[in-house]
Amino acid sequence: MRLLTHNFLASNVRGVSTGYPLALEVAKSSIKEVELNADFLRGILPKLDWRALVAAASAAGFPDLLAAEQPQEAELFADGAADAEGSAIRRLHHALLEIHVDEGALVCPDSGRSFPILKGVPNMLLHEDEVRH
Amino acid sequence: MWYLCVFYHRLLDYRRPEVESLAELFGGPGAGDAVEWRLLENHHADSPFHLVRLPGDERLAAQIANRSLLVKGIYELWGHGATYDELEKAIKEYPDERKLPYLTPESSFKIIVDSFGKVISFEEQNEIIKGFTYIPFEGRVNLKKPDHKFFVLETDDYGSQNGLPPVAQKTVFFGREVGAADRHLLPTYQLKSRKYIGPTAMDCEMAFLMANQGLARPGKLVYDPFVGTGSILVAAAHFGAMTMGADIDIRVVRDGRGPDCNIWSNFEQYKLPEPLCVLRADNNLPPWRPGLKEIFDAIICDPPYGVRAGGRKSGGRKLLKGIIPPYTVPDEKRENHIPSTAPYSLAECVHDLLHLAARMLVIGGRLVFFYPVLRDDDVADVAKFPEHPCFKLVASCEQILSLRYSRVLLTMVKVEPYTEEIEKMGEERHQEFRENHQKWMEEGNLHSAVFSPAEQDGKPKFDKDSKPKYRGKYV
Numbered sequence: 001m002r003l004l005t006h007n008f009l010a011s012n013v014r015g016v017s018t019g020y021p022l023a024l025e026v027a028k029s030s031i032k033e034v035e036l037n038a039d040f041l042r043g044i045l046p047k048l049d050w051r052a053l054v055a056a057a058s059a060a061g062f063p064d065l066l067a068a069e070q071p072q073e074a075e076l077f078a079d080g081a082a083d084a085e086g087s088a089i090r091r092l093h094h095a096l097l098e099i100h101v102d103e104g105a106l107v108c109p110d111s112g113r114s115f116p117i118l119k120g121v122p123n124m125l126l127h128e129d130e131v132r133h
Numbered sequence: 134m135w136y137l138c139v140f141y142h143r144l145l146d147y148r149r150p151e152v153e154s155l156a157e158l159f160g161g162p163g164a165g166d167a168v169e170w171r172l173l174e175n176h177h178a179d180s181p182f183h184l185v186r187l188p189g190d191e192r193l194a195a196q197i198a199n200r201s202l203l204v205k206g207i208y209e210l211w212g213h214g215a216t217y218d219e220l221e222k223a224i225k226e227y228p229d230e231r232k233l234p235y236l237t238p239e240s241s242f243k244i245i246v247d248s249f250g251k252v253i254s255f256e257e258q259n260e261i262i263k264g265f266t267y268i269p270f271e272g273r274v275n276l277k278k279p280d281h282k283f284f285v286l287e288t289d290d291y292g293s294q295n296g297l298p299p300v301a302q303k304t305v306f307f308g309r310e311v312g313a314a315d316r317h318l319l320p321t322y323q324l325k326s327r328k329y330i331g332p333t334a335m336d337c338e339m340a341f342l343m344a345n346q347g348l349a350r351p352g353k354l355v356y357d358p359f360v361g362t363g364s365i366l367v368a369a370a371h372f373g374a375m376t377m378g379a380d381i382d383i384r385v386v387r388d389g390r391g392p393d394c395n396i397w398s399n400f401e402q403y404k405l406p407e408p409l410c411v412l413r414a415d416n417n418l419p420p421w422r423p424g425l426k427e428i429f430d431a432i433i434c435d436p437p438y439g440v441r442a443g444g445r446k447s448g449g450r451k452l453l454k455g456i457i458p459p460y461t462v463p464d465e466k467r468e469n470h471i472p473s474t475a476p477y478s479l480a481e482c483v484h485d486l487l488h489l490a491a492r493m494l495v496i497g498g499r500l501v502f503f504y505p506v507l508r509d510d511d512v513a514d515v516a517k518f519p520e521h522p523c524f525k526l527v528a529s530c531e532q533i534l535s536l537r538y539s540r541v542l543l544t545m546v547k548v549e550p551y552t553e554e555i556e557k558m559g560e561e562r563h564q565e566f567r568e569n570h571q572k573w574m575e576e577g578n579l580h581s582a583v584f585s586p587a588e589q590d591g592k593p594k595f596d597k598d599s600k601p602k603y604r605g606k607y608v
Binding site: 001002004005007008009010011012018019020021034035037039040043044047049097118119120121122123124125126127128129131 | 415495
């Protein structure tokens with residue numbers, strides 16, 4: 001599971017109002033390189049919850065990868081930034097798409113319900129007694 | 134400019150919408166609506182020969198043809214006629230300034246004879262090609278890599294053989310090829326050589342058509358909420374889109390049939406970038422965080438509508454009926470507990486899909502999905518498709534599957550924003566489904582309609598002969 005996915009997910013257990021952001025527990029992680037696509041990042045940037053992303057990166061073992069505050073678009077998409085080693089956009093790309101959580105869990109902040117991640121696939125299915133009616 | 138668009142004689146309903154979608158993809162917003170069609174006199178709509186007016190220049194026409202699956206070729210038509218004499222007259226009348234640039238001494242060319250509904254022998258083809266001495270070709274002939282390809286296309290006055298309703302007269306076309314489909318990707322991606330497939334894996338040609346309807350391309354994000362073995366996302370990824378998928382069945386999304394035979398290996402097999410995310414989730418209770426919306430550019434899927442594979446959602450059947458109280462899972466069993474699921478009726482499934490798409494698609498994003506239609510005689514003509522205030526239906530393409538039912542590929546564009554009002558309406562309807570689940574489960578049970586006994590009260594329910602003999606939508 002990439003951190004991008006983590007950024008989109010919430011717990012929808014019965015009785016929980018927000019269930020977000022999910023705490024990330026990492027037992028096993030890996031890095032897989034992916035080609036950077038600036039258009040994709042530009043589109044997804046306004047949808048991101050930056051704080052949750054920073055927290056997730058930190059939980060995955062990269063506490064200093066991202067700035068605490070979301071960088072300006074102008075800085076991220078400056079000419080040549082995509083090719084410059086260590087630029088803000090490269091770090092964002094790395095955090096969102098290249099860090100994989102292979103095993104671990106997503107924990108609901110309200111109920112403490114833990115959603116397991118196995119073989120990189122988070123299991124968000126609810127038990128019978130957690131489904132809202 | 135007007136072109137001659139020649140289609141493969143397949144999936145007839147899907148052909149024009151594919152061209153329109155690709156026009157939108159390469160020509161920008163509105164280009165799809167700007168496409169105009171015309172039929173030649175005495176030609177049936179199922180004929181492979183259509184005249185099309187495309188916005189933009191020849192490059193756009195080439196891009197459309199090269200990306201499509203169903204366009205055999207798009208041609209600049211130099212002339213056509215019922216006989217070769219009429220053709221000669223038409224070509225001579227075609228303006229020189231359109232012809233001469235392609236006949237220069239520096240260029241190479243090739244003439245190809247093709248036909249529909251008849252066979253032309255090699256000798257006859259040579260005779261036909263020799264007949265074009267009245268066109269002042271000055272370039273060299275190059276059969277392998279010509280600069281310009283010219284096509285002679287002949288179609289007979291159809292008898293009953295080729296499966297089309299008769300048109301009145303034979304037609305010969307002469308044109309210069311602008312672009313043609315690359316169907317080589319079909320043998321590459323065919324299901325029989327794919328490592329991991331399931332019983333409802335999408336045929337690769339159809340998956341590519343769906344990806345085209347969904348305008349899949351680099352930088353776009355495509356989501357399939359019923360991902361299964363990923364066959365639709367493979368097609369979207371081939372066209373460069375980023376992909377995401379979810380499924381309620383943990384076996385397909387996580388385990389597959391082993392470490393080298395699973396959803397990930399399907400992408401690896403074709404050297405495609407793997408999905409951004411695959412998760413196990415219930416489309417009836419999607420786990421997206423509150424406030425998250427408009428992140429997908431397309432949602433492309435084949436929902437489980439209960440004929441081949443039944444849909445499932447969270448909650449046991451007895452639980453939802455209220456026969457048993459909610460089962461409380463003991464703490465020590467939570468870890469590996471397998472929650473029970475209940476059948477997911479078509480009506481609810483489609484409602485959830487439209488609601489999800491309204492929320493999660495960007496404005497202008499596309500929802501592409503199959504919708505089953507019973508071919509009952511009394512309802513066949515007034516097939517009603519699902520509607521949603523956020524969406525405009527842009528294409529509906531039927532594919533007949535059996536005497537009793539067919540499936541229709543619906544393409545919808547999100548034209549209105551997802552407002553609080555629409556969100557509330559969706560929630561209420563969601564609740565209504567939850568409360569009246571019994572009714573929805575029984576109503577519209579497609580499986581029983583499709584598989585019910587052939588005879589009722591001694592009368593065959595479906596009479597083979599009552600349906601017209603010609604059913605082009607079968608091809």
